[in-house]
Amino acid sequence: MKIVIIGGTGLIGTKLAGKLRQKGHDVVPASPRTSVNTITGEGLGMALSGAEIVVDVANSPSFEDSAALKFFETSGRNLLAAEAAAGVRHHVALSVVGTDRLPECGYFRAKLAQENLIRTSKIPYTILRATQFFEFIGGIVDSSSDGQTVRLSPALFQPVASDDVAAALAGVTLGAPVNGVVELAGPDRFSLDEFGRKYLTTKKDPRKVVADVHARYFGAELDDRSLTPGSNPRLGLVRFEDWLARPAA
DSSP states (O other), X not given: OEEEEETTTSHHHHHHHHHHHHTTOEEEEEXXXXXXXXXXOTTHHHHHXXXXXXXXXXXXXXXXXXXXXXXXXXXXXXXXXXHHHHTOSEEEEEEETTTTTOTTXXXXXXXXXXXXXXXXXXXXXXXXXXXXXXGGXXXXXXXXXXXXXXXXXXXXXXXBOHHHHHHHHHHHHHSOOOSEEEEEEOSOOEEHHHHHHHHHHHTTOOOEEEEOTTOEETTEEOOTTTSSOOSSOEEOSOOHHHHHTSTTO
């Protein structure tokens, strides 16, 4: 079966491609690196020719509010139109837990706009909403730092390993379209400030984490429901401490 992965040369796309190839599928990683561009449309029709499933894991190159919105709306419209023309039978998209609960965050608004385009298309679909990746914890800490002080919200946080995201994506890709949302989170749930402390302690980083209920997460104040999944989410297998112990982390 031919499966096209939009954003297939990135972190998640590369891991997903490997898992699907192991199951014997014809996988096409599509990105500007492989001369496929969902913004300009370059190479899109050729890449999708004969594809039964398309998985969209592409991300905006900018997190600025208007740029992210323009990217996801333009890419989404172009991709869904090309899929309809190619007769694609299942559209799978990677999104973020909390897109519908943090309207003050421009990036989350952009992801919600992408989801809405998928819902209103006539193509059967599955949206996998994942919590934040372990791989991005360092960036969150750095973006919240002021000198030697890191101000992070004490709101609950349940991040997940990218390996678990790729595994969950492989599962929903090869399953029947649910025409709805599937949520994925990591096995550990702590406050965001505690995740920050664990990260810095492991890295032997002297910065001090301060819990601050008004600390913003990409422009938004958080509560315990902002970034945690609803009832009965799928849970990853990799624990945060085990991931931190890996040399690559």
